[in-house]
Amino acid sequence: MTGRRETTSRVKHRQKMLRELAAEEVVYVISGQGHSRAVEALEALRRIKDGTYGICVDCGILIPSARLQVKPEATRCIDCQTESERRSTSHQGDSDYVPRRSA
Numbered sequence: 420m421t422g423r424r425e426t427t428s429r430v431k432h433r434q435k436m437l438r439e440l441a442a443e444e445v446v447y448v449i450s451g452q453g454h455s456r457a458v459e460a461l462e463a464l465r466r467i468k469d470g471t472y473g474i475c476v477d478c479g480i481l482i483p484s485a486r487l488q489v490k491p492e493a494t495r496c497i498d499c500q501t502e503s504e505r506r507s508t509s510h511q512g513d514s515d516y517v518p519r520r521s522a
């Protein structure tokens with residue numbers, strides 16, 4: 420494996436993508452809708468400035484660059500993202516429900 424860290428040009432490219440995502444936020448705010456992806460993009464841009472971009476906010480590991488390539492606004496690694504989505508939807512969908520038969 421060559422190149423263990425993000426190259427400057429790659430970060431610049433992501434910054435550009437994030438700015439485009441963040442720009443959508445303006446449209447959504449005007450139309451009165453929240454758009455979490457754009458919010459995340461703004462957050463990611465802030466994190467690039469801080470030098471904390473690409474680090475999972477929950478567990479602190481480096482987010483794999485393959486993940487950042489598909490989701491440049493990601494603030495969590497896949498494990499933490501899955502966990503956080505599971506937690507936020509855990510009270511929905513009673514898949515364990517089995518209709519009870521009268522004996």
Ligand SMILES: [Zn+2]
Pocket residue numbers: 475476477478479480495496497498499500
């Ligand atoms: Zn994590």
